[in-house]
Amino acid sequence: MIAIEYVLAGAAVLILFSIIANKVSGRLGLPALLIFIFVGMLAGSEGPGGIYFDDPFIAQSIGVVGLALILFSGGLDTRWTEVRPVLYKGLMLSTVGVALTALVVCAAAIFLLGFSPLEGFLLGAIVSSTDAAAVFSILRSRRASLKGDLRPLLEFESGSNDPMAILLTIGAITLLMQPGTSFFSLVPLFVQQMAVGGLLGYGMGKGAAWLINAVKVEYEGLYAVLTLASALLIYGLTTIVGGNGFLAAYIAGLVIGNSAIVHRKSLIRFHEGIGWLMQITLFLTLGLFVFPSELLPVLVPGIIISIVLIFVARPIAVYLSLLPWKMKKNEKLMISWVGLRGAAPIVLATFPLIAGVPQAQVFFNLVFFMVIASALLHGTSIPFVAKHLGLAAPLPGRSRFGLELDSPEDSRNELFELVVPHGSPASGKQIVNLGLPAGTLIILIAKGSEQFSPRGATVLEDGDTLLILTTPDAAQAVRRIITGETEMEPDEPEPPEGGWPWGSGFTWGTTKPPENERGRL
Template sequence: MNEYILIGASILLLMSVLVSKISDRLGIPALLLFLILGMLAGSDGPGGIYFDDPALAQFVGVVALVLILFSGGLDTEWNRVRPVIKEGLILSTLGVFITALVVGLFASVLLGFSLVEGLLLGSIVSSTDAAAVFSVLRSKGISLKGQLKPLLELESGSNDPMAIFLTVGLIQLITQPDLSPVNLIGLFVLQMLVGAVLGYGMGRVMLFLVNRLKLGYEGLYPVLTLSLVFLTFGLTDAIGGSGFLAVYLAGIVLGHHDCIHKRSLLRFHDGLAWLMQIAMFLTLGLLVFPSRLVPIIGIGLLIAGCLMFVARPVSIFVGLLSSALNWREKTFMSWVGLRGAVPIILATFPLLARIPQAELIFNVIFFIVLTSVLLQGTSIPLIARWLRVDAPAISKRLYPIEYTPMGGLKSELKELPVPSNSHMAGKAIVELGLPADFLVILIARDN
């Protein structure tokens, strides 16, 4: 019996890898195809796999999200993000709150929900997924001008904790009617502070251990960082902090500093993040019953329209009121607020809490995510060109050389492109007047 499970899982993984290739060619976010693949494999599809376990789906989603956030933090270039730190934090807090409020009020009126139930739906769908945006742009050979890319990266990496807090807090208000909303404000501040402090602290611990332990095998370093990631999340969550914020910040701290085998660690965690994305989307796709989405198509389209054309633009233009971004950049930011896996994961929380409207909320959220990814995701290159915020994508070649600083040495490895109009072009190395301790390791010419 176990071998059939392995065969089925391996086939789904293999198909997901092949589907990602199609995604790059067509410019469609891979997460959409992963979800569709999961739905086809589910009980309503030709695969016929019956899966109706929200608890397991939530567990897979949380584990995947922890690893994805850490990988995102590890890959974040702090020097590029630092100039937009204020705008990013505003969007990840005030922006999320405004989105949840606008969508929640609209859903309350449309669905006949109570105010708290409507706000719960709005909170679940309030976080964004920038990875899908960049994958589409990369497949079309497009980049973004100015500070748009680092701002989108920072917003999507840091707005999940706010959405999670609002979702959990509103569920508590529904299940515990005597609880005062004022109590949630202090809890939010505590969660963010504890998450930020422990995230930074554990990031420094990771850096110290990676550089000082001197393990005998290179393959043990990813095992070390993986164990520390889960320790960071578990420890922070256990003492009342935001574990998701902590792992994201720990990733930023480790990624910002030089450490042993850094490139191999980046490759490992990037591959692991892809595996977790596939597993998460397949699981969430299996969890939904497509036949139950048909009756709520009209409702789903109306709420998705409110999210894309009202809530997101309002949150952007209000949140970035004092920003130096021009109207074109703000309009583009308004359109690229794609919803990803986090809303679907959060939609399992009401199911486990046995809230009366939980199943309807889950199906509506799933439909909104599909609509957002399909409509917004496929139109991103066109909107970027129309608003003139696009720029040619510069593909950076990574050469097969990795330098590991040992024994406190301050040396570092740099890749320096030499343009045709550079004063170095056409000269021999000896004519460049380089410092005595400058070592040329590799020259790449014409591929």
């Protein structure tokens, strides 16, 4: 029995080494997940570390907890105003897109690798979803920034597509282990998982937001403990009652993060740290769990199926899923390329191991190889592809004023910076003549190296950086006045020729929420 001191010291060394390695990898353009996995492999039984770990149940348990907290953290730091315009696209990608990906990979596994139909479908189901941890890590880093609503669309897809992949994986395992079972008998399970997960995630998220404001704890640090316990409760309780805990965790985070709660910014920072800790722990564990020597026999089939997944299955799924919407070709190409696979497929690959599926280890090794291939290709090339397609946005910079922007605790005001772009309608105008909404104040202006508090007669110029205090309801209007950009609205699918079968009275949702609800969930 190893003493706990050695376990704690070893875990700390691995985490510290992963953080340092990630700093170096960022300069080389390598994604974090790849570094964490490699550190785990080096620490494993076939690496210099010599740590033997071969327990699929523990690996799966760590993966499940890690994914739940990563999804909660991702939802907490996502603005509903960014998600709402891409809601229907994201839902289509996370359901139909996942199913199409699984089917294309299944066909390739049958015809190119000689798998049986059910084995091919199981492989396709396991790798059918993009990974939230990988997508959040890449798109929220300082290496990649995308124009328009591409980033929120890809993040929402990755945060909401796990339920479909889990259903398909469980369904494929059930069909393999229980011959004669009809796949259609699993449809009610999918409906139940989605409905219960969505409703409990929203309801318990609302309840958690109310509790955060109502509990009035004496020590500020306890609010972080409260939200962490809430995230675990939401996942656990939803799963117990038959819903999808991952979906519930993401939706609950989205609800809480877009609610008026105390210490909102500090809670987001806390859970961002928890999310990174979970990523490191999760990928280290999965790196320890794999045996590199077992990857060599799946090298050729792994390359073949990876090529199919990246260059065939993902593009087909994206293009067919987004057919109802008019989108530019370069945007669809970008969405097709950001098909990052990470922890979620590897965790799903432990399901066949625990269920005792024949050749389950082959499935795990294949999936692990495909994740490495995706991380190497996708993770290193996203900034280049975005720039080549004309979709790279300027990387977010630091505050010109040396401030950490944080809205007041009552969340009735929003504090943010805006740069007056070249050709802005506000350029050359006095502040008093801008027509800013009531309750809006420009607190500071940075002109070159000079910073000062403006007056109504102050004239704005191209390149000025403004520190603005306004209400959440007026924030979009202020941005529109200063930058000239229009507010994004939700896209609605184009009706087929002859109209929708349910008639023209059906609506996909109001294009704008009531004014008193703008910016809040």
